[in-house]
Amino acid sequence: MDSQIELEFKKSKSGDKDERYEAYQNILKVTDQKVDWAYDVWDQLLEDLTHKDNHQRSRAAQYLANLAISDSEMRIMKDFPKLWEVTYDEKFVTARHSLQSIWKVGIAGTLQKEMVMEYMVERFKKGTDEKNYTLIRNDILQNMKNLYNYFNEESIKQTALDLIATVEDEKYQKKYRNIFK
Known part of the structure; x- marks a missing residue:
C-alpha cells in the first residue's frame, strides 16, 4: 500500500470532520477498482466493524464492501456475516449506509x-x-x-x-x- 493511501486511512479516523469526509471519499473512489493492498487493511476493517464510534463502523463496512472486488482469497465469504451485522446497527444511519453499500460485495x-x-x-x-x-x-x-x-x-x-x-x-x-x- 502506498503512503498516500495509508495517509487517507489515517485521515479517515482523524478529528477533523472535513478531512475525514475527504479521506472517506478518496478511499471509496480508489476502491471502486481492484487494489493490491486490500489485505493490508482487511483485518483492521473487520475489527472496526464493532468500533465504539458508529462512523468508524459505517466506514469500515463500506470500505470492506468495496474491497470485495480485490479479495482474491475470497475472505469475504467467511467474513460477510460480520459485515452484514452492521446493517442491523443500533444507529440507523450506520445500518443504512452499510446496507446501501452491500451490493458491491456481489460484484466480486x-x-x-x-x-x-x-x-x-x-x-x-x-x-x-x-x-x-x-x-x-x-x-x-x-x-x-x-x-x-x-x-x-x-x-x-x-x-x-x-x-x-x-x-x-x-x-x-x-x-x-x-x-x-
Whole structure:
C-alpha cells in the first residue's frame, strides 16, 4: 500500500470532520477498482466493524464492501456475516449506509453475488418487524437494481419483482416497482 493511501486511512479516523469526509471519499473512489493492498487493511476493517464510534463502523463496512472486488482469497465469504451485522446497527444511519453499500460485495463474483442475494431476500421477507423496514426494503431493492444493472441478469430483476409482489401495501408496492422502471 502506498503512503498516500495509508495517509487517507489515517485521515479517515482523524478529528477533523472535513478531512475525514475527504479521506472517506478518496478511499471509496480508489476502491471502486481492484487494489493490491486490500489485505493490508482487511483485518483492521473487520475489527472496526464493532468500533465504539458508529462512523468508524459505517466506514469500515463500506470500505470492506468495496474491497470485495480485490479479495482474491475470497475472505469475504467467511467474513460477510460480520459485515452484514452492521446493517442491523443500533444507529440507523450506520445500518443504512452499510446496507446501501452491500451490493458491491456481489460484484466480486458469482458466489459473492449469490450470497448477497440470499441474505437480502431473507431480510426482505423476514424483516417486517424491524423499525423502518420499508426503508430497509427500499435499500435492498435498490441493491438488487444495482446488481441487475451491473450483471444484466434477468434472474436478479425477477427475484426483486417477486419480492415486490408479496408487499401488501399498494403504496409501497408501487414505490418499490418504480425502482425497476
